[in-house]
Amino acid sequence: MPPEVIAQRDPELDARGRTDLRTLEAGLDALQTGDVSSRSGVRRILGGVVPPVILVIVLLLAWQLYTVVAHPRPDLAPGPLDVLGSFGSAWTSGRLPVAVLTSLQRGVLGFLIAVAIGTPLGLLLAEVRWLRRALGPLISGLQVLPSVAWVPAAILWFGLTDATVYFVVLMGAVPSITNGLVSGVEQVPPQLRRVGTVLGASRLQLATRVILPAALPGYLAGLKQGWAFSWRSLMAAEIITVGGTIGFGLGSMLQQSRELADLAAVLTTIITILAIGIIVELLAFAPVERRLLRRRGLLVATAVGR
Amino acid sequence: MSTRTAPPAAITVAGLGKRFAAGGAPVLDDVTLTIGSGEFVCLLGASGCGKSTLLNIIAGLERPTSGTVEVASGNAAVMFQESALLPWLTARRNVELALELRGVRRDRRRNEALALLDVVNLADAAEKRPHELSGGMRQRVALARALAQDRQVLLMDEPFAALDAITRDLLHEQLELVWRQTGRTIVFVTHNVREAARLGQRVLLMSSRPGRIVNEWRIDDTGPRRIESPEVATLAIEITDQLRKELRRNAA
Ligand SMILES: Nc1ncnc2c1ncn2[C@@H]1O[C@H](COP(=O)(O)OP(=O)(O)OP(=O)(O)O)[C@@H](O)[C@H]1O
Ligand SMILES: [Mg+2]
Numbered sequence: 249m250p251p252e253v254i255a256q257r258d259p260e261l262d263a264r265g266r267t268d269l270r271t272l273e274a275g276l277d278a279l280q281t282g283d284v285s286s287r288s289g290v291r292r293i294l295g296g297v298v299p300p301v302i303l304v305i306v307l308l309l310a311w312q313l314y315t316v317v318a319h320p321r322p323d324l325a326p327g328p329l330d331v332l333g334s335f336g337s338a339w340t341s342g343r344l345p346v347a348v349l350t351s352l353q354r355g356v357l358g359f360l361i362a363v364a365i366g367t368p369l370g371l372l373l374a375e376v377r378w379l380r381r382a383l384g385p386l387i388s389g390l391q392v393l394p395s396v397a398w399v400p401a402a403i404l405w406f407g408l409t410d411a412t413v414y415f416v417v418l419m420g421a422v423p424s425i426t427n428g429l430v431s432g433v434e435q436v437p438p439q440l441r442r443v444g445t446v447l448g449a450s451r452l453q454l455a456t457r458v459i460l461p462a463a464l465p466g467y468l469a470g471l472k473q474g475w476a477f478s479w480r481s482l483m484a485a486e487i488i489t490v491g492g493t494i495g496f497g498l499g500s501m502l503q504q505s506r507e508l509a510d511l512a513a514v515l516t517t518i519i520t521i522l523a524i525g526i527i528v529e530l531l532a533f534a535p536v537e538r539r540l541l542r543r544r545g546l547l548v549a550t551a552v553g554r
Numbered sequence: 555m556s557t558r559t560a561p562p563a564a565i566t567v568a569g570l571g572k573r574f575a576a577g578g579a580p581v582l583d584d585v586t587l588t589i590g591s592g593e594f595v596c597l598l599g600a601s602g603c604g605k606s607t608l609l610n611i612i613a614g615l616e617r618p619t620s621g622t623v624e625v626a627s628g629n630a631a632v633m634f635q636e637s638a639l640l641p642w643l644t645a646r647r648n649v650e651l652a653l654e655l656r657g658v659r660r661d662r663r664r665n666e667a668l669a670l671l672d673v674v675n676l677a678d679a680a681e682k683r684p685h686e687l688s689g690g691m692r693q694r695v696a697l698a699r700a701l702a703q704d705r706q707v708l709l710m711d712e713p714f715a716a717l718d719a720i721t722r723d724l725l726h727e728q729l730e731l732v733w734r735q736t737g738r739t740i741v742f743v744t745h746n747v748r749e750a751a752r753l754g755q756r757v758l759l760m761s762s763r764p765g766r767i768v769n770e771w772r773i774d775d776t777g778p779r780r781i782e783s784p785e786v787a788t789l790a791i792e793i794t795d796q797l798r799k800e801l802r803r804n805a806a
Pocket of ligand 2: 606711
């Protein structure tokens with residue numbers, strides 16, 4: 249019997265049942281979906297920015313108070329104003345901008361290369377089980393090894409060139425990115441794979457439409473950690489390898505300031521390195537992560553505000 | 555409806571056996587059944603008796619150890635207990651994905667998805683993501699997605715088990731309506747006797763260890779029946795008695 253015949257058995261009754269069901273369901277839906285009111289963007293951003301800014305101001309005031317009250321030796325404990333002065337002169341002399349630009353360029357480029365290597369490697373490991381068994385522990389191990397340990401070897405291999413710096417950055421960042429992707433894929437609920445199969449996805453479609461998007465939070469966590477490791481490894485490499493054709497980065501500046509026993513300049517550089525790390529995190533990763541998690545309902549209540 | 559002769563078979567299962575570990579106890583043993591096109595069949599059994607296994611084998615998600623399974627229309631759509639919606643896609647895009655994987659042209663997907671969501675009365679929630687929907691709404695999206703597959707056979711594995719009774723009651727009505735309108739063949743797995751008696755045209759009772767079809771009830775289709783109705787209650791009592799007999803046999 250064709251389906252239409254069943255459908256037309258009693259169209260009037262069916263239609264009545266339909267509208268009634270529609271009303272009932274609409275009523276239940278309204279009860280069950282609470283109004284998810286999200287606070288306005290401006291208020292949220294203010295809520296996120298104000299507390300840390302206040303903390304920084306308080307810390308600076310305390311520091312200044314200490315220098316005013318205790319009068320420590322300025323060469324051993326420069327006050328915030330000394331550091332600010334050092335920052336100003338380093339900036340106007342052009343040394344600081346050059347160092348920031350050099351390091352940032354290397355950090356970003358090194359990170360991008362690490363992404364380009366770590367992502368396909370992660371995909372390969374996630375897909376090929378015996379390869380994951382073989383290489384997985386090694387890559388996890390590499391994540392534990394501080395990448396500075398590679399500096400001496402890299403200098404012997406590549407000399408005092410940019411290649412040394414990039415090598416160290418890659419050894420720091422690639423394992424994190426690869427591991428993030430592999431664990432992201434591992435954590436994809438088996439239910440979603442089954443659904444993909446049931447919906448008739450080919451192997452490629454299953455990977456691109458289901459598994460990779462599902463693995464995105466893990467991958468993003470890996471990228472974040474990869475960036476942190478890139479930046480750290482870069483600084484370590486720049487501090488150790490000075491001279492040759494290696495340009496003047498923040499690490500080099502830190503090392504130079506130490507040799508000049510200029511503590512204010514050292515602190516200036518440290519604060520700059522820290523600030524760049526925070527700014528990249530806040531501007532590049534945090535918004536992407538927030539959006540990703542919010543879309544999936546994984547960002548329940550933001551820690552900000554009541 | 556006495557003129558209605560046996561419809562052509564939609565699903566034919568013959569001599570089906572399944573064991574997960576070689577040499578282990580069989581989970582399914584010699585299951586043979588035929589499900590007619592357009593039939594609404596409820597598969598009932600105690601927890602762990604192999605209902606999901608049987609359903610997964612029919613769905614092609616799992617291979618049988620012995621015997622054959624034939625789905626006349628080729629493939630089957632499946633709905634699980636958890637809605638298994640992709641959490642990063644809106645309700646509409648979840649349905650669209652099924653259309654896309656089925657090969658529907660891009661410019662037609664959106665309207666078709668909205669039409670399917672309207673079938674389950676969710677047109678207004680089309681742009682919501684799964685986490686913004688209640689459990690019942692998620693299952694309705696999953697139903698719309700299963701319908702989007704446009705397959706004659708719809709396999710459902712305890713799709714309403716996690717829902718509260720009021721929501722479940724409405725979803726029974728919804729599903730019945732969809733069944734009557736689309737003429738799909740539905741195999742509905744449950745361990746809720748009343749649910750089976752409320753929905754099925756045929757109720758199959760499975761035994762445990764090994765899983766076999768041990769009993770069957772046919773229910774005259776006299777239109778929608780309510781879960782509180784005396785007919786459903788009478789049938790539920792009868793089925794429960796049989797189920798208990800099976801359990802006693804297992805204890806012996
Ligand atoms: N992948 C598997 N490997 C080994 N044993 C399994 C596997 N899947 C199921 N089983 C076993 O097969 C038996 C039947 O499982 P199945 O999930 O089919 O039962 P069910 O009737 O669907 O139960 P429930 O009502 O709890 O969903 C159980 O004893 C279970 O432990
Ligand atoms: Mg089951």
